[in-house]
Amino acid sequence: MTYQEALDWLYSTQTFGIKLGLDGPRKLLRQFLAFPKSGVKVIHVAGTNGKGSTCAFIDSLCRSSAHRTGLFTSPHLVDYRERIRVNGEMIPEETVAEYxxxxxxxxxEWEHHPTFFELTLAVAMRHFRETECEVIVLExxxxxxxxxTTAVPADVAVITPIALDHSQWLGDTLEKVAFEKAGIILEDKPTISAKQEREAAIVIAEQANEMRSPLTVIEAPLTGYSLSLAGPHQAYNAHLALEAANAIGIPLNFDSVQYAMSHTNWPGRFExxxxxxTIIIDGAHNPHAAAALLQTWEHQFGSKKPIMLFGAVESKDVSGALKLLCQLPSELHLVKINTARGLPTETLLEALPEDCPPHTEHDSLQSALDVVIPAAVESGTPILISGSLFLIGEAKSILQGGSFQASTQ
Structure with missing residues (x-):
């Protein structure tokens, strides 16, 4: 298959939906010869918010100490190959097509066909193996x-802040969600956790205790270093990443850490x-992320109010996010995201708080941008695009070029 034919086939597998379980992924990785080689260190990152940024910091720290890294994240924003990187470079198109x-x-002929996500993980792990990665970071x-991803044996478990998310799959209480996230903790392997809400912290401590896993909880931000990612919350993500790198024995000094922290790039997060x-994009898709965005906006822009565009997908706490985000803009524009999971603007309208600023509905992001960009140029008002990462990807493709192909996984 050509690269485009291969992607078309892969995207067609989204009809198989989401399947939680490890037997299928283990079978796939085993038969595809995609498990890591002996001696390769694997850092596994779970959580609700800050996973991607923490993975990016870990990757940068390991590379700054001359370790060859494989980074697996999801979803992609514009290009599918963003999900799979070696030393910061996206997997080549010809390799994707081949695998x-x-x-x-x-x-x-398999009775239970692998999902889009499982197949993508197999491509990533085979690529990391063939390119001799020394450290693999899995989100x-x-x-x-x-x-x-839990089918891949890990050396360190990292848990970022946990909040209610994917309730139909993970449960409708913080304890249930934390139980699922803490499932990455392995026997006798270290666990590094962000500071959590009390209910989640108890679950993580109990799981670590049962698994005899040494647990380190990061309760303070990293200080003494300049960070390339905006927002006070990123100092906590950076500290989490530093402890994870230490846990696998990455040799670090002030210069290597400073270089890593100041050169970490993670698109779509206050970018x-x-x-x-001025147009800022930020994937604040739940209340915890919305609170971080409010704090970052105030840190960067003070009391200046933006024009905000917002879109979301199903399974998220949209009303909780909007309750916070509506404190920010002078006007709000609701858009339907170009993906099957995108919520219609009528649903977004119902989720608005009573004290929401003036708001308008649009049938697409492009139509909203056609309205707000001329107004922003004339008034000098910044534009903030926020909500689902699928919206952020669509915005990047429109504003920076590229062919946007949304996925559901």
Whole structure:
């Protein structure tokens, strides 16, 4: 298959939906010869908020100490290959095509067909193996205990802040969600956790105790270093990453840490994508992320109010996020995201708090931008695009170029 044919086949597997469980992924990794080689260190990252940024910091720290790294994250924003990187470089198109062609033949007769996410994980792990990665950083897709990434034996478990998310899959209480996230904790392997709400902290402590896993809880931000990622919350993510790198024995000194922290790049998190007018994109898709965005906006812009565009997908606490985010803009524009999971603007309208600023509905992000960009240029008002990462990806493709192909996983 060509690269585009391979992607078309892979995207067609989204009809198989989401399947939680480890037997399928283990079978796939085993038969595809994609498990890590002996001696390769694996850091597994779960949580609700800050997973991607923490993974990016870990990757940067390891690379600054001359370790060859493999980084697996999801979802992608614009280009599918963003999910799979070696030393910061996206997997080549020809490699994706080669591996997906091989995988299609491998699984053709399987009774239980692998999902989009499982196949992508297999491509990533085979690529990391073939390119001789020394450290692999894996971000869970959803949950942890039964997430496909947990089929890969890890050396360190990292848990970022936990909040209610994917309730239909992970449970409707913080304790239930934490139980799923804490499922990545392994026997006799260290666990590094962010400071958690009391209910989640208890679950993590109990799981670590049962697994005889040494537990370190990061309760303070990293200080003494300049960070390239904006927002006070990133100092906590950076501290979490530093402890994870230490846990696998990465040799670090002040210069290597400073270089890593000041050169970490993670698109879609308070990222400036235009200067005229100023356009900021940020994937604040739940209340915890919304609170971090409010804090970051105040840190960067003070009391200046933006024009905000917002879109969300199903399974998120949209009303909780909007209750916070509506404190920020002078006007709000609700958009339907170009993905099957995108919520219609009528649903977003119902989720608005009573004290919401003036708001308008749009049938697409492009139509909203056609309205707000001229107004922002004329008034000098910054634009903030926030909500689902699928919206952020669509915004980047429109504003910076690229072919946007949304996924559901």
């Amino acid at each position: 997906l062609t091989e995988l299609r033949e491998l699984v053709a 869970t897709g959803m949950g942890g205990r039964l997430d496909a 400036t994508v235009s200067d005229s007018p």
